[in-house]
Amino acid sequence: MSTPTLDIRNLTLGFKGYTGFTEVLHGISLSVEPGERVALVGESGSGKSVTARIVLGLLQELRTARIGGSVLFEGRELDGLNKRERHALRGKAMSMIFQDPTSSLNPVFRISDQFHDVLRRADPRITRDAALERAAAILAEVSVRDAERVLNAFPFQLSGGLNQRVMIAMALANEPALLIADEPGTALDVTVQAQTLQLMRKLVEEHHTAVLFISHNLGVVREFADRVYVIYKGRIVEQGPTRAVFEGPRHPYTRALMAAVPRLTGGGIPDIDEDSPDFGAPLETHDAEGRA
């Protein structure tokens, strides 16, 4: 068996605050194999983003965060890395795309400069000309035809959809082994979101990039992911191949999430009974054939 690109084992997280200690993750385990697309799905506040931020090594720098368990990236324990080594991993071996491209693109720099910066993380000596050539090539892969105009622009001069493409191109410019996608495109309209996902899918397939896809939208997850983990209040409650989970959800929380899909896509919060004792039921795991 190959080494997983990402292997999270029994991850715990708590925050120290004025009113005491709040536990947010209660022992999460999940893995992403090379080239695999894995979704982490759950409602707002369930712990998806904090999991992503730990993988990126961002929460480790927060003094109030207490992290336990382990995160292995290509077999290497992240905990053993210092701040500089974690920084070197980000943007090179792993990268992230966000809901809203404006949160990751810097408003005061031209797209060309931002590409140059990103490419320098992998190759500190890359010349500006070589960086622009590489940027134009990867922009073409996300169907941006007038690369020169886009590279010369500031983010505010481009449409939301175009910025989204730029962000995808930038995230994949260094051929990372792992891409973390946090609800990409949800800040944009539905058509642009669908295009964004299609482009992202095409690129990760072509480049054999492993993806951890974070979402509350089950419809999107079903389209995109090979495997799914369902997270509820900081615990994984169900996991398995996407088809098996969708065709035979076992955990009461997964069933409730699925029943709420029309409301979710309508923008509302799922109307589920948070106090249902069933939601504390043990982890449900599907194998490839959907058996228990």
Ligand SMILES: Nc1ncnc2c1ncn2[C@@H]1O[C@H](COP(=O)(O)OP(=O)(O)OP(=O)(O)O)[C@@H](O)[C@H]1O
């Ligand atoms: N820096 C922090 N300090 C204290 N609590 C935090 C911090 N960051 C996140 N939390 C808490 O951790 C829990 C999980 O948050 P997280 O952002 O991971 O949820 P999420 O599932 O990604 O939700 P959303 O879909 O809304 O982004 C929440 O209760 C949140 O309030």
